[in-house]
Amino acid sequence: MQKTMAPKDRKPHVSRNPDLIRGVGKYSRSKMYHKRGLWAIKAKNGGTFPKHEKKAAEAAPAEKPPKFYPADDVKKPLVNKRKARPTKLRASITPGTVLIILAGRFKGKRVVFLKQLTSGLLLVTGPFKINGVPLRRVNQSYVIATSTKVDISGVNVEKFDDKYFGKKVEKKKKKGEGEFFEAEKEEKNTLPQDKKDDQKTVDAALIASIEAVPDLKSYLGARFSLKAGMKPHELVF
């Protein structure tokens, strides 16, 4: 009955030979032979164990002798079973947390965290109307997480991933020196309209939930800075 089912459905077999101590079983080899019913299998098969014929080994493709033998023994690199996964996210950073960006063009800006991308970077938005920070990726190390949370349930961030933010690969142009510089300049400056629309849809839901909290809008619009007497290691964010 069992063999007709897909082989993976079988339960892992429990040993019929309980351990007295680790490494020492209760029953001897001959007793185990009887317990497992190997005598019955033999009897059913006419005195010997059932065999199946070996599959004829396929002839391995003819290998050419290598061109180069290294003079000394080459060391094999050690096995590496590590898997790449996104950076571990700090427990204080959850979707909707207000973050303070510490470096780059937007340093000091308070910004809303949306989700962590597969590369490990954090997807973040100003919202753009409030403080000029667009949908952007930011590294976790350059961010302070505050304990202020914004309600992010109305926002759909499924479509954003690292590819969305990657640099656009331009088609290779043939070398025409006079036209070269002008044409390139025109293309680079404008943001494609669909990205602007994405920004608007994400921000619409966010801004609604931000305006529900008094002062939160002006808070997000203001930059953070250290003033006299503020000790970062004593501040609660």
Add this chain to the structure above:
Amino acid sequence: MPFKRYVEIGRVALVNYGKDYGKLVVIVDVIDQNRALVDAPDMVRGQMNFKRLTLTDIKIDIKRVPNKKTLVAALEAADVKNKWESSSWGRKLIVQKKRASLNDFDRFKIMLAKIKKAGVVRQELSKLKKETTC
């Protein structure tokens, strides 16, 4: 110049060093020149050096080394908690704790409130100035 707060049985003191920093305790017995037996509702009765204690103005009525039950009853009867929290020293400590626990958003809101208050004060002041100079 003379001392006003004495080490005596029933004197409430503030712990200013160590594991119980910031707690209010009651001196329940004096061990020797340097140490007191000290007790509080939320700690095991134990000895403390006087250097770790700062005496307060509050004193409760107890006998030497009372039971925990008696001690708690005496503290309730003397209303130590409210007296402490309404005293200027106690209020200052509460404000310090609140300030230390402020969120970044809270600090922002406080900044806005301060600016608003200063604006109102300045307006009143300018009104008064106008009245007197004219």
